[in-house]
C-alpha cells in the first residue's frame with residue numbers, strides 16, 4: 668500500500684508519516700513548504716509543490732502506485748482566517764478541489780481528511796458528538812466543513828470514499844523525541860507555555876478568566892499527536908476493509924482549563940512560569956470536549972497517551988532539545 672500524505676511536513680502530518688512508516692506502509696509526501704519543515708520528514712519521498720498546481724500531483728500519481736490519500740495540507744489558524752478569509756477559501760477549498768479532481772483522474776478513491784472541532788462552533792452540549800449541529804464560528808471551520816460536504820457529494824456521485832477526522836486540540840510530540848511542534852508564529856497554548864518555561868517569553872497570557880467554567884479560563888480537549896496518528900492509520904484500514912465513508916471526532920474526552928495546562932507545565936518543567944490574566948481572545952468557545960465513542964467503536968481507536976502530564980512531558984522533551992524548533996527557515 669502506498670499512501671500520499673499532503674501537508675506531510677506539518678505538525679500532525681509529519682507525526683502521522685512517522686507512525687505509518689513504522690507500520691510498514693509506504694508513504695509519499697507533498698507539501699508546499701510554506702509552514703512545513705523538511706527535517707520533520709524522515710526517509711520518505713518528498714515533493715515540494717502546491718495542490719492547486721496539478722502538475723506535481725500528476726507527477727506523483729504517475730510515478731507512484733498511490734491507492735489512498737491522507738489530506739492535511741491547509742492553512743489552520745482561526746484568527747488569521749477571520750482576518751483573511753479569501754486566502755482560506757483559496758488555499759483550503761480550492762487546493763482540495765484540485766486534489767480531488769486529480770485523485771479521480773488517476774482513479775484513487777480513498778481519502779482520510781483532516782477536519783476540526785471548529786466545524787461545531789459554539790457547542791450546544793458537551794461532550795460534542797458527530798451528530799451535533801455544525802455552525803462554524805470562523806472561516807477556517809467553514810472551509811473544513813465545505814470540504815466535508817464536498818466529500819459527501821463526491822462519494823454519492825463518483826464513489827470517492829472518505830473518513831473525516833475532526834480533531835480537538837492536538838498536542839505533544841513523538842515520544843522518542845525525533846520530531847515535534849514548531850509553528851511560526853506560535854499561537855497554541857502548550858508550546859507557548861513551554862517557551863515561557865525556557866525563558867523565551869516573559870509570561871503566558873491567559874485569554875479570559877471570566878468564562879463560565881470552574882476556574883474561569885477556557886476548557887479544551889488536548890489529544891496527543893501520536894494518538895491522532897493512530898486514528899489515521901485505523902481510518903485507512905477501515906476504508907480498505909469496508910469501503911465506507913464516515914466522520915469521527917478525535918479527542919481525549921477530558922477537558923483541561925488554560926490554568927490547569929499552565930499548572931501541568933509547571934509540574935513537568937519544574938519552572939516558575941509567569942501567567943497574566945488578559946482579555947478574552949475573539950471567537951474562543953468556553954468549553955470544547957469531544958465524545959470519541961464513535962471512533963473507539965467503529966475504528967477501534969484507543970488513545971494511548973491520555974494523561975495531560977505525559978502530553979506535556981513529550982512536548983517539553985522536544986522543546987528542550989530544539990529551543991529554536993527545526994531552525995530550517997530564514
Ligand code: UFG
Pocket residue numbers: 743744745783784785834835836837854855856857859871872873874875885886887925948951955
Ligand atoms: N490560550 C491562552 N493563551 C495563549 C494561547 C492560547 O490563554 O497564549 C488559550 C486559548 O484562548 C484557548 C486555549 O488556550 O482557550 C487553547 O488555545 P489554542 O490556540 O492552543 O487552540 P484552540 O482551541 O484555539 O484551537 C485549536 C486548533 C484549531 C482548532 C481548534 C479546535 O488550533 O485549529 O483547536 O478545537 F480549530
